[in-house]
Amino acid sequence: MLRSLVEQKRALGIFGSEHELPDNISVNQWSLLEKTITVLAPFEELTRQVSSSDASASDVIPAVTVLQKWLAKETDEDRGIRTMKNTLLAAVKKRLSDMENPLYGIASLLNPSNTNTAREAKVMVIQELQKMSGGDADKQVEHEEPPIRRPRRDQPSSSLDSV
Structure with a gap:
């Protein structure tokens, strides 16, 4: 929903000015919306991955680990959304603590x-x-170590692969 709103930013601005609507969304608010979309995108992506028909339980640990590392990583772009990222990280740790x-x-x-x-x-x-x-x-x-296998790359790489 937020993504659709941001995609229609220009049209909404034009409509608001043509119809003299009060209080358009400010530049700072648009920026926060875009940052919020960026923070929430990995949740959508990982939800789709682990909810797919070919997902398995072996996908859970890497998915949660990547999500936690991504949320914990601080960047210069986090101005205005640090609290949201920290709150989401705490919630992920609390709700998905069963990884043990x-x-x-x-x-x-x-x-x-x-x-x-x-x-x-x-x-x-x-x-x-x-x-x-x-x-x-x-x-x-004592068991002999199995040969190291290369991970599957059937699916296109995701934006979280770098994490």
Whole structure:
């Protein structure tokens, strides 16, 4: 909705001046609207990615991590929206704090997007298997590392890939 409003900025200005409407949106307000769209765009993009029919649980950890890093990154363009970014970051951390659940790590192991997540997930899988097999935690099984796989690039790169 905000994007449509910004796209029609010129037409709204002309209409307002032709019909003598009071109080047009100021330049500063337009700037804040554009910055708000920029801040909210990753939420829309990640929501679409994890809601797609080919998304999997292994997409959750990278998506949340990227979103948190993007919101935490401060730039010169943040003037006027820093509080919004900090509030959104706190809300993401609060609502998506369940990333410590071993099942997300296991899902990432089955479809690793990066090698660090895969190693951590491997340890979690071994721990879960040890719990299920009666708690033989004293036995450490050495496993050979699987070959490193390249991540899938089926989808076009997103604006968050740089994060």
